[in-house]
Amino acid sequence: xxxxxxxxxxxxxxxxxxxxxxxxxxxxxxxxxxxxxxxxxxxxxxxxxxxxxxxxxxxxxxxxxxxxxxxxxxxxxxxxxxxxxxxxxxxxxxxxxxxxxxxxxxxxxxxxxxxxxxxxxxxxxxxxxxxxxxxxxxxxxxxxxxxxxxxxxxxxxxxxxxxxxxxxxxxxxxxxxxxxxxxxxxxxxxxxxxxxxxxxxxxxxxxxxxxxxxxxxxxxxxxxxxxxxxxxxxxxxxxxxxxxxxxxxxxxxxxxxxxxxxxxxxxxxxxxxxxxxxxxxxxxxxxxxxxxxxxxxxxxxxxxxxxxxxxxxxxxxxxxxxxxxxxxxxxxxxxxxxxxxxxxxxxxxxxxxxxxxxxxxxxxxxxxxxxxxxxxxxxxxxxxxxxxxxxxxxxxxxxxxxxxxxxxxxxxxxxxxxxxxxxxxxxxxxxxxxxxxxxxxxxxxxxxxxxxxxxxxxxxxxxxxxxxxxxxxxxxxxxxxxxxxxxxxxxxxxxxxxxxxxxxxxxxxxxxxxxxxxxxxxxxxxxxxxxxxxxxxxxxxxxxxxxxxxxxxxxxxxxxxxxxxxxxxxxxxxxxxxxxxxxxxxxxxxxxxxxxxxxxxxxxxxxxxxxxxxxxxxxxxxxxxxxxxxxxxxxxxxxxxxxxxxxxxxxxx
Amino acid sequence: xxxxxxxxxxxxxxxxxxxxxxxxxxxxxxxxxxxxxxxxxxxxxxxxxxxxxxxxxxxxxxxxxxxxxxxxxxxxxxxxxxxxxxxxxxxxxxxxxxxxxxxxxxxxxxxxxxxxxxxxxxxxxxxxxxxxxxxxxxxxxxxxxxxxxxxxxxxxxxxxxxxxxxxxxxxxxxxxxxxxxxxxxxxxxxxxxxx
Numbered sequence: 001x002x003x004x005x006x007x008x009x010x011x012x013x014x015x016x017x018x019x020x021x022x023x024x025x026x027x028x029x030x031x032x033x034x035x036x037x038x039x040x041x042x043x044x045x046x047x048x049x050x051x052x053x054x055x056x057x058x059x060x061x062x063x064x065x066x067x068x069x070x071x072x073x074x075x076x077x078x079x080x081x082x083x084x085x086x087x088x089x090x091x092x093x094x095x096x097x098x099x100x101x102x103x104x105x106x107x108x109x110x111x112x113x114x115x116x117x118x119x120x121x122x123x124x125x126x127x128x129x130x131x132x133x134x135x136x137x138x139x140x141x142x143x144x145x146x147x148x149x150x151x152x153x154x155x156x157x158x159x160x161x162x163x164x165x166x167x168x169x170x171x172x173x174x175x176x177x178x179x180x181x182x183x184x185x186x187x188x189x190x191x192x193x194x195x196x197x198x199x200x201x202x203x204x205x206x207x208x209x210x211x212x213x214x215x216x217x218x219x220x221x222x223x224x225x226x227x228x229x230x231x232x233x234x235x236x237x238x239x240x241x242x243x244x245x246x247x248x249x250x251x252x253x254x255x256x257x258x259x260x261x262x263x264x265x266x267x268x269x270x271x272x273x274x275x276x277x278x279x280x281x282x283x284x285x286x287x288x289x290x291x292x293x294x295x296x297x298x299x300x301x302x303x304x305x306x307x308x309x310x311x312x313x314x315x316x317x318x319x320x321x322x323x324x325x326x327x328x329x330x331x332x333x334x335x336x337x338x339x340x341x342x343x344x345x346x347x348x349x350x351x352x353x354x355x356x357x358x359x360x361x362x363x364x365x366x367x368x369x370x371x372x373x374x375x376x377x378x379x380x381x382x383x384x385x386x387x388x389x390x391x392x393x394x395x396x397x398x399x400x401x402x403x404x405x406x407x408x409x410x411x412x413x414x415x416x417x418x419x420x421x422x423x424x425x426x427x428x429x430x431x432x433x434x435x436x437x438x439x440x441x442x443x444x445x446x447x448x449x450x451x452x453x454x455x456x457x458x459x460x461x462x463x464x465x466x467x468x469x470x471x472x473x474x475x476x477x478x479x480x481x482x483x484x485x486x487x488x489x490x491x492x493x494x495x496x497x498x499x500x501x502x503x504x505x506x507x508x509x510x511x512x513x514x515x516x517x518x519x520x521x522x523x524x525x526x527x528x529x530x531x532x533x534x535x536x537x538x539x540x541x542x543x544x545x546x547x548x549x550x551x552x553x554x555x556x557x558x559x560x561x562x563x564x565x566x567x568x569x570x571x572x573x574x575x576x577x578x579x580x581x582x583x584x585x586x587x588x589x590x591x592x593x594x595x596x597x598x599x600x601x602x603x604x605x606x607x608x609x610x611x612x613x614x615x616x617x618x619x620x621x622x623x624x625x626x627x628x629x630x631x632x633x634x635x636x637x638x639x640x641x642x643x644x645x646x647x648x649x650x651x652x653x
Numbered sequence: 654x655x656x657x658x659x660x661x662x663x664x665x666x667x668x669x670x671x672x673x674x675x676x677x678x679x680x681x682x683x684x685x686x687x688x689x690x691x692x693x694x695x696x697x698x699x700x701x702x703x704x705x706x707x708x709x710x711x712x713x714x715x716x717x718x719x720x721x722x723x724x725x726x727x728x729x730x731x732x733x734x735x736x737x738x739x740x741x742x743x744x745x746x747x748x749x750x751x752x753x754x755x756x757x758x759x760x761x762x763x764x765x766x767x768x769x770x771x772x773x774x775x776x777x778x779x780x781x782x783x784x785x786x787x788x789x790x791x792x793x794x795x796x797x798x799x800x801x802x803x804x805x806x807x808x809x810x811x812x813x814x815x816x817x818x819x820x821x822x823x824x825x826x827x828x829x830x831x832x833x834x835x836x837x838x839x840x841x842x843x844x845x846x847x848x
Contacts, residue, residue: 578832579707582740
């Protein structure tokens with residue numbers, strides 16, 4: 001009995017030592033339960049996470065913000081999709097953000113976020129993300145966490161090899177996945193081969209305001225351009241795009257696009273093309289694409305339809321484009337932090353192919369070509385190959401880096417993350433994911449300066465990971481500690497929509513800049529009122545404008561009469577609060593739109609077209625204060641031919 | 654059996670050590686171990702939120718006012734700082750130092766004693782009305798014969814005499830809008846009206 005007690009004391013002492021030792025490195029593979037995984041992801045109440053993670057929402061069209069290592073979701077930022085939570089895409093001010101050459105498109109498929117960079121390091125000013133379906137690129141301000149700009153990409157279809165940032169945010173790059181007739185025309189689908197084109201768009205980013213403008217589009221052969229990454233450091237000035245369907249098939253692609261043993265990585269020297277364009281090169285062609293910009297001072301977006309785009313024929317710019325043969329329909333295209341290695345993950349292969357940037361330059365200079373495709377030189381595979389990772393896994397997709405000379409690659413079919421060493425190509429560790437991982441993310445892991453503490457695996461299949469919620473489930477993610485030799489699975493959490501890629505950064509990079517309120521005295525909205533006493537209602541024909549204010553806990557005015565059936569009633573609501581986290585909401589009974597959530601100092605507008613005579617209430621949708629339930633009002637709606645004059649009041653005055 | 658108990662105590666002791674040593678590693682928390690070995694986390698409140706962007710709230714304005722040092726000391730003694738930073742909205746009738754000085758000798762000192770914390774909190778919250786009543790709104794209350802009710806459920810009469818406004822018999826000396834409500838500086842403690 002005594003012996004047992006002594007053992008118990010000894011074990012308790014050991015536990016004490018093990019769990020509190022500073023900076024310990026967990027060796028071995030003993031599993032999360034026997035280690036201190038719980039402690040590593042535990043963020044105490046009131047404490048903040050160490051990293052931000054921005055996960056694309058996939059078919060939600062939005063971007064979700066998480067804290068790492070806790071996996072707590074902090075916010076969903078509406079980008080391409082209407083979002084009733086805030087009224088984004090429903091308010092009159094934000095409807096223009098959804099404008100495209102196809103009209104109002106209130107949804108997209110958001111794939112690959114990337115944070116702006118300076119000198120190859122993430123700088124935390126903006127995050128960009130692509131809309132895959134109706135080709136668009138969005139820019140989100142990381143002080144307000146609001147979508148500020150969306151530019152449509154013409155001559156593109158399936159905007160997938162996007163949105164990746166060059167190392168001084170000179171360009172955000174958008175390659176087309178589907179090749180199409182350029183310009184679009186009525187023609188037989190079977191005539192695809194040699195007639196369709198694939199465009200790679202280089203969109204310049206204004207260094208001060210971040211405003212985007214398509215600098216040029218490179219018109220490439222009609223392959224599928226899958227993913228891309230910029231060169232870094234020594235390879236800065238180049239951009240690398242994986243291709244598949246170099247067969248140029250147009251039907252049953254799963255078979256017909258997998259015929260060639262090798263497809264290509266297209267290496268594009270954008271600096272050479274930039275110089276060519278700056279010297280007057282390229283051909284301006286008619287096009288139609290929307291450019292939507294949200295102005296923070298007016299709290300309003302405007303949409304401009306652009307009419308032309310500059311195109312570049314790669315054959316006219318010597319030294320601009322080369323093809324690097326890469327086995328088995330490569331998917332991910334990743335460049336290590338030094339810029340030396342270009343990694344192509346052949347998704348139908350077991351191996352990873354790594355090209356050497358130095359060897360590529362030498363092969364170009366030595367003209368080590370293996371023929372050409374549509375006039376573009378193909379470099380000899382063995383001349384540029386740096387090495388092959390014999391992983392033993394199946395279905396490699398994407399690679400990120402820890403800045404310590406290691407790379408981490410996901411394998412979809414074998415459901416695992418494999419850690420391997422750059423240069424020696426040896427596999428160091430492998431850990432299962434649950435299940436069928438797509439992208440992975442290390443904060444800063446595609447930049448010159450990764451923060452190699454955690455990797456997050458973003459899975460495609462969830463099945464039994466969480467409490468069942470019927471046939472449709474959120475996707476699963478796992479976070480691993482990668483600070484030691486071996487990866488350690490720490491935690492598992494669901495993610496919203498379908499996260500494809502993600503981007504992360506240290507919390508301190510954004511925390512101090514995050515905006516708390518909008519200043520009312522800086523509000524330049526044309527329908528804003530600066531004082532409740534300026535509240536008024538005006539009529540112009542059947543258009544009625546209500547200049548309304550909110551402050552705890554009432555609307556001014558809250559009684560309105562003289563509205564008629566058939567009117568178009570615009571509620572312009574200015575939130576007069578100047579206090580952190582005190583929004584007011586607005587909704588009107590029977591209104592064919594969402595509520596609005598108006599942040600302090602902001603003005604938003606809601607359109608209501610009353611169809612029925614009566615006295616109709618509106619109310620604040622946000623539990624704003626202790627007197628929130630009192631925050632309501634009435635609108636009297638009279639018949640269309642009524643002669644009741646417009647009037648408005650608060651407390652009878 | 655005796656030694657068994659001792660061993661259990663030792664294990665508990667070791668476990669406690671574990672909590673203490675790990676707690677200390679977490680900067681910014683205020684964990685402590687009470688006599689019974691249970692770890693207590695003293696949660697922070699809204700008064701601790703760091704925010705230099707928003708307009709100042711009621712508590713911040715009061716702290717910044719030299720004429721309200723007694724009131725602020727009383728608020729802190731009563732532990733109601735978080736109430737005055739809450740989203741409210743609140744209209745606070747804030748007696749200045751002279752108002753407290755005018756009370757019978759020993760009243761304030763007595764209220765500030767720890768055992769009278771509840772009474773003190775009651776006196777203070779009697780000076781806070783739910784809602785935002787600026788001076789015009791108070792005049793309207795007087796005109797319409799409506800009484801102001803405060804957080805304690807007490808009702809106070811509003812009177813206008815010439816340019817002066819009185820609430821619960823206390824004259825308003827000045828009005829300061831804040832981010833979470835309105836402060837009216839009053840020259841005396843409010844006195845309840847009937848009903």
